[in-house]
Every structure is written in C-alpha cells, then in structure tokens.
Amino acid sequence: MKKAVFTLAILSIIFALVACGKGTEVKTETIQPDQAQTEQTKSEQDLQLLKNEKAGEYLADPKGRALYYFKKDEAGKSNCSGDCLANWPAFTQEDFAVPEGFDKKDFDTITREDNGMKQVTYKGFPLYYFAKDQQEGDVNGQGVKEVWFVVNSETAFE
Secondary structure, three states: OHHHHHHHHHHHHHHHHHHHHHHHOOOOOOOOHHHHHHHHHHHHOOOEEEEEOOOEEEEEOOOOOEOEEEOOOEOOEOOOOOHHHHHOOEOOOOOOOOOOOOOHHHEEEEEOOOOOOEEEEEOOEEOEOOOOOOOOOOOOOOOHHHOEEEOOOOOOOO
C-alpha cells in the first residue's frame, strides 16, 4: 500500500510539473523593429488610385497628391522647365508600389536635361505635381490649358 501511495505521489508530482510547464509556455510572435519599419515604410510609399467627380480615377502619390502628365512632352523627354517646372514640380520618388490596374513595368525614370535630376515616367512620359494642389484629393491641374491631365490606367499618350 505504501508503494502504491508513493508511486501515485510521484506520478502526481510529475503530472503537476508537466501541466505547469505547459501552462506557462507562451508562444509569442515578435516582429523585429527593422521588419516592422520596412512594412510600414513600404505602405507609406505606395502610389494610390483615387477618385474625383471632375477627374474620375487618377493616380496619386502616397500622400494623395495627384500626378499629371504634360501633353507637350515626348516619350523619354520632358519639355517642361523653368517657370513651367516651378508650377509643375517633377515627381521624383524612387521606390514605390503601384495600385491594382497598373503595371510596375510601365514606370521608369529619365534624367532631366535641365537639372540632371531623375524624374519618374509612366509609359515613357514624365510625371508631375501641380503647385496649386494643396491637399490630398486636389486635382486643380486637370485640363489646365488643355495640355495637363491626371494619370489613370486608361491614359493613352498621343
């Protein structure tokens, strides 16, 4: 009888230790700071497709600022410099993801002849901001002088 009680006591202690070990085992998934920053930065760099009643759908930078093309540009060459460039600053962001409906392969860069800076292109045509767009959602440059237009997935360059 003593042997049975002793065996039962040992088994109870072993069982209690195993149960306690499993009860305190906590699985945690940690995100390394570098990994979290990369994921956050990546989403902060994505281009967006926004919609406006006047302009329809249009491509915007990560902050929601509309991107435009200049009808007088040529594929691979900007014809906007000086005062034009002051009113229509070049889009120069280097690393970004594109929204659904766009192909990343359609985006590239050119080196501007006037200042040597790199400017992002879409289907070969340089992209710009409009200086009078002050906040997310502004499309004040749409149709200016019938040569400035927002970019969307349907944009066909002439």
